Amino acid sequence: MAISPLAPAAFPALPEIGGVERRVVCARYKDWARADLSFVTLSPGTQVAGVTTRNVCCSHEVEICREGISGGRARALIVNAGNSNAFTGWRGAQTVSILQGESAAHLDCPVSEIFVSSTGVIGVPLPEDRARAGLHAAFAADPCSWQQLAEAITTTDTFPKGATASAVVGTKTVHISGIAKGSGMIAPDMATMLAYIFTDAAVDAPLLQQMIATANATSFNAITVDGDTSTSDTLLIFATGTAGNAPLSSIDDPGADALYAAIHDVCRQLAHQIVRDGEGAQKFIAISVTGAVHDASAHRVAMAIANSPLVKTAIAGGDANWGRVVMAVGKAGEPADRDRLSIRFGDVMVARDGLPVDGYDEAPVSAHLAGQDVDVAVDLGLGSGRAQVWTCDLTHGYIEINADYRS
Amino acid sequence: MAISPLAPAAFPALPEIGGVERRVVCARYKDWARADLSFVTLSPGTQVAGVTTRNVCCSHEVEICREGISGGRARALIVNAGNSNAFTGWRGAQTVSILQGESAAHLDCPVSEIFVSSTGVIGVPLPEDRARAGLHAAFAADPCSWQQLAEAITTTDTFPKGATASAVVGTKTVHISGIAKGSGMIAPDMATMLAYIFTDAAVDAPLLQQMIATANATSFNAITVDGDTSTSDTLLIFATGTAGNAPLSSIDDPGADALYAAIHDVCRQLAHQIVRDGEGAQKFIAISVTGAVHDASAHRVAMAIANSPLVKTAIAGGDANWGRVVMAVGKAGEPADRDRLSIRFGDVMVARDGLPVDGYDEAPVSAHLAGQDVDVAVDLGLGSGRAQVWTCDLTHGYIEINADYRS
Numbered sequence: 001m002a003i004s005p006l007a008p009a010a011f012p013a014l015p016e017i018g019g020v021e022r023r024v025v026c027a028r029y030k031d032w033a034r035a036d037l038s039f040v041t042l043s044p045g046t047q048v049a050g051v052t053t054r055n056v057c058c059s060h061e062v063e064i065c066r067e068g069i070s071g072g073r074a075r076a077l078i079v080n081a082g083n084s085n086a087f088t089g090w091r092g093a094q095t096v097s098i099l100q101g102e103s104a105a106h107l108d109c110p111v112s113e114i115f116v117s118s119t120g121v122i123g124v125p126l127p128e129d130r131a132r133a134g135l136h137a138a139f140a141a142d143p144c145s146w147q148q149l150a151e152a153i154t155t156t157d158t159f160p161k162g163a164t165a166s167a168v169v170g171t172k173t174v175h176i177s178g179i180a181k182g183s184g185m186i187a188p189d190m191a192t193m194l195a196y197i198f199t200d201a202a203v204d205a206p207l208l209q210q211m212i213a214t215a216n217a218t219s220f221n222a223i224t225v226d227g228d229t230s231t232s233d234t235l236l237i238f239a240t241g242t243a244g245n246a247p248l249s250s251i252d253d254p255g256a257d258a259l260y261a262a263i264h265d266v267c268r269q270l271a272h273q274i275v276r277d278g279e280g281a282q283k284f285i286a287i288s289v290t291g292a293v294h295d296a297s298a299h300r301v302a303m304a305i306a307n308s309p310l311v312k313t314a315i316a317g318g319d320a321n322w323g324r325v326v327m328a329v330g331k332a333g334e335p336a337d338r339d340r341l342s343i344r345f346g347d348v349m350v351a352r353d354g355l356p357v358d359g360y361d362e363a364p365v366s367a368h369l370a371g372q373d374v375d376v377a378v379d380l381g382l383g384s385g386r387a388q389v390w391t392c393d394l395t396h397g398y399i400e401i402n403a404d405y406r407s
Numbered sequence: 408m409a410i411s412p413l414a415p416a417a418f419p420a421l422p423e424i425g426g427v428e429r430r431v432v433c434a435r436y437k438d439w440a441r442a443d444l445s446f447v448t449l450s451p452g453t454q455v456a457g458v459t460t461r462n463v464c465c466s467h468e469v470e471i472c473r474e475g476i477s478g479g480r481a482r483a484l485i486v487n488a489g490n491s492n493a494f495t496g497w498r499g500a501q502t503v504s505i506l507q508g509e510s511a512a513h514l515d516c517p518v519s520e521i522f523v524s525s526t527g528v529i530g531v532p533l534p535e536d537r538a539r540a541g542l543h544a545a546f547a548a549d550p551c552s553w554q555q556l557a558e559a560i561t562t563t564d565t566f567p568k569g570a571t572a573s574a575v576v577g578t579k580t581v582h583i584s585g586i587a588k589g590s591g592m593i594a595p596d597m598a599t600m601l602a603y604i605f606t607d608a609a610v611d612a613p614l615l616q617q618m619i620a621t622a623n624a625t626s627f628n629a630i631t632v633d634g635d636t637s638t639s640d641t642l643l644i645f646a647t648g649t650a651g652n653a654p655l656s657s658i659d660d661p662g663a664d665a666l667y668a669a670i671h672d673v674c675r676q677l678a679h680q681i682v683r684d685g686e687g688a689q690k691f692i693a694i695s696v697t698g699a700v701h702d703a704s705a706h707r708v709a710m711a712i713a714n715s716p717l718v719k720t721a722i723a724g725g726d727a728n729w730g731r732v733v734m735a736v737g738k739a740g741e742p743a744d745r746d747r748l749s750i751r752f753g754d755v756m757v758a759r760d761g762l763p764v765d766g767y768d769e770a771p772v773s774a775h776l777a778g779q780d781v782d783v784a785v786d787l788g789l790g791s792g793r794a795q796v797w798t799c800d801l802t803h804g805y806i807e808i809n810a811d812y813r814s
Contacts, residue, residue, distance in 0.1 A: 057737030057745040087733045087745060089762040122730025123763050226716040309633040309716070310809055317810030323529025326494045327638050330464030338464040338494060355496040356530050395810075399803050402717055403724030 006276035006284050006372060006392070007159040014146040014164045014177040017198040018242030019043030023141040024152035027134025029082035029120065029127070035152035037131070038079040039138035040196070041107065046240045048074035048115070049209035051216045053233035059086035060093040061116050064100070065234050068115050072205030074238050075113040076103050077196060078135070079153045080126060081181070084232050085118040088125040095126045099135055106139055117194050117234050119181065120155050150179040153194060156401060157183050157277050163269035165262035167201075169255030172245040174201035176262050180270040183225065183277040195220065195235045195270050201259055202241035203248040210251065211260045212237045212267075219267035222299070222389040224306045225278040226398070237263065275390045280397025283315055285390065288377045292385030297334045299387035304332035305376065312394035315376075318369040320362065322350050329378060340381030345369065353381075413683035413691050413779060413799070414566040421553040421571045421584040424605040425649030426450030430548040431559035434541025436489035436527065436534070442559035444538070445486040446545035447603070448514065453647045455481035455522070456616035458623045460640035466493035467500040468523050471507070472641050475522050479612030481645050482520040483510050484603060485542070486560045487533060488588070492525040493638040495532040502535045506542055513546055524601050524641050526588065527562050557586040560601060563808060564590050564684050570676035572669035574608075576662030579652040581608035583669050587677040590632065590684040602627065602642045602677050608666055609648035610655040617658065618667045619644045619674075626674035629706070629796045631713045632685035633805070644670065682797045687804025690722055692797065695784045699792030704741045706794035711739035712783065719801035722783075725776040727769065729757050736785060747788030752776065760788075 019042055024035035050069045052062045068074065078099055085092040100114040107114075118126060144152075150160035161180045166173055182193025197212075212235065220235060241247065248256045276284055287305050292298035305311055308328040314321040322343045329336050339354035346368030349357050368374065374393075426449055431442035457476045459469045475481065485506055492499040507521040514521075525533060551559075557567035568587045573580055589600025604619075623642060648654065655663045683691055694712050699705035712718055715735040721728040729750045736743050746761035753775030756764050775781065781800075 055734065055737035056743050057733050057748070084730075087730060087748075087758070087761060087763075089746065089760075091762075122728075122733060123758065309805070313806055313809035316806065319810070321529075323491075323494060326464050326529060327462065330462035330638055336463050339496065341464070341494075351494070351530065353496075354494060355498075356494075394806065396803050396806050398716070399720055399723065399801065399806060402720035403726070403802075 002158065004158045004277045004281055006281055008273065011147045011150065011160055012162050012164060014162050015175045017175055017177050017240060018200045019046060019240030020198050022144050022146070022149045023138045024144050024148055025134050025137040025141055027080070027130045029080060029130060035148065036081040037134035037138060038149055038152045039135065040077040040149070042074050042076060042238050043240050043242065044075065046074050046238050047072060047203060047205040047208050048236060048238050049205055049212045050234065050236040051213055057087065059084060059118065059232045060096055061085060061118050062232060062234060064096060064116055065236065068112055071112045073113050074115055075107050075109040077115045077236065078103065079194065080118040080131065081153050081155055082120040083118055083124055083126050084120045084122050085126040086122045086232055088123065091125040095128045095131050098128060099131055102132070102135060115236060117232065119153070119194055119232055146177060146179065153179065153181045155181065156279060157181050159277060161270055161273040163266045165265040167255065167258035167262040169201055169245040169248065169259055172243045174199060174243040174245060174259060176266050178266040178270050180274060182274040183279050193220065193233055193274055197237040197263065197266055199237070199239050200241065200243035201239050202243065202245050203239045203259065207249055207251065207256065208237055208239055211263050215260070215264040215267040219264065219271040223271045223275050224303060224389065224391050225275065272390060275392050278392035279401045280395040281392030282395050283372055283374050283393040285315060285374045285376065285392060286388060287391065288388045289380065290386045291380040291382055293335050293383040294385040295387055298385040299389065301329055301332045301334050301336065301378070301380065302387045302389040304328045305378065306389050306391035309394055312391065315369065315374055316393035316395045318366065320345055320350060320365045320369055325376065325378060335382060336380050337382065342379040342381065344377040346375055409565065411565045411684045411688055413688055415680065418554045418557065418567055419569050419571060421569050422582045424582055424584050424647060425607045426453060426647030427605050429551050429553070429556045430545045431551050431555055432541050432544040432548055434537045436487060436537060442555065443488040444541035444545060445556055445559045446542065447484040447556070449481050449483060449645050450647050450649065451482065453481050453645050454479060454610060454612040454615050455643060455645050456612055456619045457641065457643040458620055460638060462638045464494065464638050466491060466525065466639045467503055468492060468525050469639060469641060471503060471523055472643065475519055478519045480520050481522055482514050482516040484522045484643065485510065486601065487525040487538065488560050488562055489527040490525055490531055490533050491527045491529050491639050492533040493529045495530065498532040502533045502538050505535060506538055509539070509542060522643060524639065526560070526601055526639055529638060553584060553586065560586065560588045562588065563686060564588050566684060568677055568680040570673045572672040574662065574665035574669040576608060576652040576655065576666055579650045581606060581650040581652060581666060583673050585673040585677050587681060589681040590686050600627065600640055600681055604644040604670065604673055606644065606646050607648065607650040608646050608655070609650065609652050610646045610666065614656055614658065614663065615644055615646055618670050622667070622671040622674040626671065626678040630678045630682050631710060631796065631798050632682065679797060682799050685799035686808045687802040688799030689802050690779055690781050690800040692722060692781045692783065692799060693795060694798065695795045696787065697793045698787040698789055700742050700790040701792040702794055705792040706796070708736055708739045708741050708743070708785070708787065709794045709796040711735045712785065713796050713798035716801055719798065722776065722781055723800035723802045725773065727752055727757060727772045727776055732783065732785060742789060743787050744789065749786040749788065751784040753782055
């Protein structure tokens with residue numbers, strides 16, 4: 001698979017996070033030679049928080065993560081790539097239990113502090129022999145780079161995804177390094193993906209949970225590729241506390257705002273990279289909705305536009321077919337008034353108060369749509385609710401990738 | 408555009424309906440030579456009922472039809488093809504008023520008895536000069552066949568759509584002839600389409616409304632091509648009463664059940680033809696959901712499966728990727744239990760009680776998926792709610808048609 005034309009020029013330089021050790025091995029979950037089992041250890045006392053898919057047919061791994069998050073402590077993360085282990089009943093669950101048990105014995109910690117994710121094809125139990133052999137190889141492996149870890153968790157991704165930010169908390173500079181995978185089956189609640197964020201900041205699990213849930217709403221939950229929601233989506237954040245700042249426990253503590261802003265920044269960067277790797281994506285599309293009756297309404301209207309196959313194919317074709325935007329606004333099930341609607345492509349207003357703008361200049365609109373970054377702005381003219389979401393266009397590449405995924 | 412591989416062999420022979428006269432002309436709404444303005448007159452006293460789009464940005468024509476339906480009487484139907492006139496403000500509305508006014512004068516009837524639909528590109532006002540000239544030409548034109556009418560209302564359709572059924576009401580045989588157009592922007596509430604059904608039965612407008620709303624729920628509202636909802640969807644039924652049966656006013660009247668069944672049959676046939684002409688469709692997919700907590704829940708689960716791009720691309724590729732069906736069930740937002748789920752492709756159960764069926768035979772499944780008619784059945788194992796919906800696969804053809812529609 002060719003690298004997405006929207007990929008960043010290079011994987012970013014992510015700072016080391018004290019207390020985090022990364023190892024990857026090839027467990028051969030598929031018939032390939034690449035690393036596909038990742039094992040990340042975390043220093044004792046590491047705090048954890050996270051958000052998981054709302055798909056009611058979620059995988060056993062997602063249930064494991066939810067339980068682990070409720071405990072607030074983490075010692076290790078295992079990620080299997082190439083097999084999601086979802087919808088595999090007791091057999092899939094048994095293999096996950098074995099991975100947890102052997103890791104907990106290896107690290108001398110409770111089983112509940114071992115987090116497991118699996119990603120890939122649904123409905124095929126994770127093979128116990130390969131998973132165990134891979135895990136034992138990982139125990140003995142040399143540590144690897146962030147980029148190697150980011151590559152080992154990918155499936156249909158065309159590039160590894162990483163992001164970093166830092167913040168000053170008290171007298172200490174704290175660092176955040178995050179990785180993510182995902183390209184298809186991306187939708188809100190949760191965007192279909194795995195994302196792991198690591199920080200050396202000292203922050204209590206309840207505050208960490210508050211921060212990640214808030215950051216998620218306007219990052220991973222504001223992207224969509226195809227409107228489909230995975231059974232395995234997981235976003236976890238681990239705080240090792242090795243930076244030595246005074247532990248944060250409230251958003252009102254000095255430095256907590258700065259830490260939150262940095263976490264949000266990393267989430268936003270990773271979310272955008274997932275869209276930029278959307279299956280078949282040729283264009284990165286930002287959709288802004290203003291003038292809604294409230295923010296949640298604006299978000300739903302923006303998502304209706306972002307998920308419309310007719311809007312996404314029009315933009316793929318460089319076609320300023322704003323009529324399809326009107327259609328998507330109207331089908332969102334939110335308050336809207338045809339005669340107050342305004343629509344902008346790039347910097348050009350093409351429709352205002354329910355009418356095409358007389359004699360607007362199509363040349364800059366066409367030029368804007370010919371580029372890789374497309375902005376669509378809709379004003380509903382009703383209130384002050386606003387939201388922004390991101391998506392990609394719908395192209396032949398999406399069909400090619402998905403019409404023959406299992407074979 | 409090549410004719411859909413799923414098209415019927417030929418346009419059916421539709422019986423004449425007493426009191427209905429069809430005429431079509433070329434108003435040149437686009438730069439083409441085909442008929443694109445249809446004018447159907449109905450004998451005085453014709454009863455009318457109908458259902459229109461729930462898209463809140465609906466066209467002025469839809470508002471006109473809603474008002475007309477509330478009056479219950481119709482004398483004429485005008486359909487413009489190639490321009491939907493939606494989102495064109497007062498200018499679009501003015502042209503429609505002119506068409507209504509001149510038709511009402513021509514037929515010596517109230518303006519409220521003139522029904523107008525327009526279909527095609529959004530956001531360009533219907534040109535008043537062409538519309539008026541076309542209408543006057545239609546006044547003077549010779550009557551045309553059902554097939555010519557069905558062809559004149561199409562846009563991106565690859566074949567004209569017609570269906571018929573009959574029923575015995577009292578001592579009379581009544582006939583129903585229906586036509587429809589639609590291939591993209593098809594979704595529930597209303598499937599994006601125009602459909603017009605004509606019967607010579609004598610039936611009062613309120614009962615006719617009850618019948619068409621009920622029939623719509625399990626026909627046009629049970630199909631989807633791309634989940635998008637048009638701003639112009641309209642389904643109208645006209646009853647001229649020329650068959651001479653004792654007028655029906657209650658569903659309990661003798662013969663009313665038979666008439667309803669025939670109307671439902673015509674709606675179902677036309678709805679299936681729209682799916683068979685789905686943009687880029689190579690396969691006709693029937694999705695059945697049983698075991699839901701109630702019928703409405705089953706319908707929503709079935710629609711989540713039918714609208715999933717990942718399910719639709721897998722079937723396009725002949726891939727029995729039932730994991731994507733699980734994913735779609737889980738994202739529907741309806742009660743479901745992963746461990747009670749069973750899934751069938753054709754006659755073969757591939758998953759039962761949340762687990763792949765051990766050693767099921769993939770050969771008949773692959774053979775079934777290689778065909779043009781695909782059946783997917785899901786049992787949720789929770790209750791007795793059931794529903795069936797129809798859709799098509801998502802192929803390169805869909806992208807080709809929609810990435811360059813305006814040009």
